[in-house]
Amino acid sequence: MGFAANGAGYDPPVERADAIVIGAGHNGLVAANLLADAGWDVQVLEATPHPGGAVRSGYVTAPGYLSDLFSSFYPLGFASPVLHGLELGAHGLEWTHAPDVLTHLLPDGRAATVNRDLATSMASMEQFAAGDGERWKQAYDDWCDVSADMLKVLFTPFPPVRSGLGLARRLRVGGSLRLARRLVLSVRELGTELFRGEGAQLALAGCALHTDLSPEEAGGGVYGWLLAMLGQQYGWPVPVGGAQRITSALVDRLLERGGRIDYETPVSRVLVGGGKAMGVRSADGRNWRACRAVIADVPAPALYLDLVGERWLPPRLVEDLAFFRWDGATVKVDWALDGKVPWKNPAAAGAGTVHLGADLDGLTRFSAHLATDSMPPHPFLLLGQMTTADASHSPEGTESVWAYTHLPHRARWEAEEIEAHVARMEAVLEEHAPGFGRMVAGRNVFSPAELEAENPSLVGGALGGGTAAAFQQLFLRPIPGLGRADTPVDRLFLASASAHPGGGVHGAPGANAARAALTRHRFLTGRAYRAVIDAAHAVVYP
Template sequence: MVVGSGPNGLAAALVLAAAGLEVEVYEASGTPGGGMRTEELTLPGFKHDVCSAVHPMGLASPFFRAFDLERHGVEWLHPQVAYAHPLDGGHAGLAWTDLERTAEGLGADGAAWRRLLGPLVERWRGVVGAAMSDLRHPPGDPAGAARLAVRLAEQGTPLWRFRFRGRVAPAMLAGLGAHAIAPLHRPASAGAGLLLGALAHAVGWPLPRGGSAAITAAMVRALRARGGRIITGHRVRSLAELPRARAILLDVTPAGLLEMAGDLLPEGYARALRRFRHGGAACKVDFALSGPVPWTAPGCDLAGTLHLIGDEVEASAAERRVAAGRHAARPYVLAVQPCVVDDGRAPQGHHVLWTYAHVPQGSSRDVSEAVIAQVERFAPGFRDLIVARRAVPAAELAAGNPNHVGGDIAGGAMTAWQMLMRPVPRWDPYRTPLPGVYLCSSSTPPGPGVHGMCGLHAASRALRQRFGVRADPLRLVRSLRETH
């Protein structure tokens, strides 16, 4: 039994089904996918991603490389510019897939950008393998892991200040690190930024045609082809509700596990789960537009993703305020414009804009006006294009996805300790004290993102410990191509 059909729940189900087991997945929502859903949130014909929108890990993570989404019907669309970081004054940092072209655009800082990210791009598979591991075993590519560690020791400490001379490159790195919704220049945010930055030049930041739901549909088809079942519209509130099974994998947060099995858990383990902290949050704002966003800086119109915050100083201050439980007057806004590559996401001539603004944990504030102001700052006239908008404050995100506690879309605070030791300090972070019960959500290593690796790691342990199956889980995933 698998509870939760987000990317990790579906990944776990696919590994188990590929091993020949009978698998059932229970999903609280009426449709599978968790954060990988696409819906008409504003007006008919405007297709918005509910949570995840851009998917470098769909090409880079070991799980998805083995699964091969393209073989299962997903069409990847690559913006010419992976991400852009506009600055006041009408110019922007542009991250082209081509590392050299990106470096050329950074002028005097181009060589420093190349030295920072070039070695990670060269060994990107080893870098991803280290970052996407269970964080308990030696990396498969020690050289790639070492390159990441050396740069993490720089970018995650005050040493980051000594690499660049201009404003654009530090702003671009700040925009990357802020994806962690955590203070910048700390190990967790720096690690996220380095990984995302390297992938922009290694595989790009692609979008699936039709939206993130295309990834869900591919995984669901493969699961059903192996006999798996998905029961939607059924929120599991107690493990006692589930039929008897030799293994139960839960794509839920520690709070979800406590709700389902609190009375059954040993007090020490339950106490450790209660200490698990949730971090900064997001207010989601979607826009239906009558035309493309009128960015002032050249090149922003080619970008799939934009980081709207200003320079590194402003970004650092905004993320510190959020971490301290206060709203930033000018919040960090992550924006995605899917219609740059996918004109089927809106009626002819129209566009959609997907945005998240960083806010404190549990915030009930609708920050739509602050988001509009940040877009207007770099694209005057944006407000006049808005046909409709829909905002979901952080405090309401959990109503659509119980894993987004207080608006935390990362499955837990992104701190160095909690990244390594989530959800509790144990050698096997997936196995709970209850026989046959495992956690497989982003509250386990390697943490947030649409990569499926939390599910793969948990499923491999369930196979070995409950069924005596020691097969390589990635080999099992590759076998799913044959079914397709």
């Protein structure tokens, strides 16, 4: 019996699996592994020649210099119960740390450093204001009181009932209200409430600007607090041998369990019959039958508008997708240096990650340029010293280093604009590390368009699968009413960073999608589960 794609009949597909996973990014691979663990026959279809999405490494600057091409440094991945549960160490994944977690360099040359040793971090923050060392410890103690439950809330489907209740029992009413207030503060407000000096305030604010939020935006404080405190608790580690080791471990684990991956096989359509996802059609015209589920590790607009189509969607959902907000664009530069970065302030030499180019007001000015669609004349840089973190990235005594900065999200960039901005980035580096340019043995630039060409999910150079702003989080992600992996199409599940809890290499969207698919398939409870999902969607999309 055939089924319809946009109303057209066709012969039954030749290829079959219990689950078809669209995309071999890390979330797709996590979902595929969990379904394979449950005994499902899993087929992954990847549009590009490589697995991993934004979790890849390569030699792009000079011979012998390994670069993490997109993402790097993984506090969320290291802390993630999802990745931990997959036991990727048995498949070659090994973590390592730089001597220092991160350093924020101020324009005046001072440095605020976070180290996994709490006393070292406290001493750094104390230099900026008397008592800030103890205040840093108090902020960390506050984090430790809630971290286990907070991470469960972050990495489980919305609403996180069990972990949320555990957090409420621990904090009681007063503590819960204080935490709720902290979660909606901007990072400027949170930093100035917790600390007196610039150092600790900037440690939080620089972390918050790993997202697309400005220092003044509501909800930015929680990102700064989360990343800074994860750094204090776990560090910001990297895989020995590069980011690719995460992907390789996920691929090897899946193949060992009988899963299959076809590369250079882009999906052009999700095939729907009777309101159910029945499979997919690849761009080469082949049909792939999904007997139990289709899992999509692609951005939400691409899934709903391009692969499913409006026919199978509630009209209000299509209307709401017009207001889906991408996060900002990115330009990333990798350099091969024939020596170590010549920092003016040696405090930056041991940091895996360095934030530089702005104090707190400078971060606000930088964000204002992005908000008004203009190029920041003095960009804020997030920089990674890869050889400092993992000696295998380049020859002894050298450094494989990268930096990226945010840009406004635009449909098109001219090559001259990107090159001019790279020059601004290198000027910032020269301010803090005179002679940097003379040490460059090789360079690679990824413009927003080139990032998307390498990984189609990085639309316009956006790294997070959609903005981190509060209006597009929790039950509002990717749009109001779709806070879970379930979609209005039965047996179709969203597993990308566009789904709750969003960007970062932690695997939660993939795990949530796999769990939802497994629950939907259960003989006794699956129909009741879908009835509840349909009823919830009917309320939002009547």
